[in-house]
Amino acid sequence: MDREFFSQDALYVAPKLLGAKFSVDSAVGLVTLRITEVEAYMGLGTTGPYDPGSHSKDRRTERNASMFSDPAHAYVYFSYGMHYAINFVCSPAGSASGVLIRAGEIIEGRELAQQRRLVRRAESTGAIKEQQLARGPGNVAQALGITRVEHDGKDLFTPPFSLQAPPESPAQILNGPRVGVAGVGGGPQFPWRFWLPGEPTVSAFRRGRNASE
DNA sequence: TTATCGATTCTCT
């Protein structure tokens, strides 16, 4: 798994990221995530069909600029007024596609991830279950300490990031409609969510608002 | 166990 790998489109890259290890270092310590759930988003200049769910479906804007930059970089965006989410940028520079990291298992730096999660839960008592530390895109970013200012546009193979290929290819990969995507982009025409079966860290299936179409 | 709904701020039209 190297820079070259990410010059493919997100649809090709996404399932191959399952089981990969992604680390983020910081002043307070290192957290490593084993990826168990991802989603592919295609965009301008890629080989895929028009993707109505993608931030880069129509044009380059200030927000999605890093999706159009070199592959193997991070695209961090802010969502719903309270969450960050991180994508791995795919496709050659000038074209845009990305893989949203939806969930994973924290295999290093559990305590730090735990602390970061608890900060936001003002009145929560007790620890967060291990399998829930990085379940959902917002929580992944939270556990890894990802922010737009610090990490958007950064190279995935250069500190504070590091990325390792899966030790072995997974026995089975499942796929289905994307979660939380409005309109047809969240429907069965775009079964671009990929996950590892039997992983407790993968979020239970939740229908998108208009996923029934 | 599964579904519904409120919170909260950024980006683009």
Add this chain to the structure above:
DNA sequence: GAGAATCGATAAA
């Protein structure tokens, strides 16, 4: 000014 690639609490079954 609308709506969003969401989360977590609470309600219902």
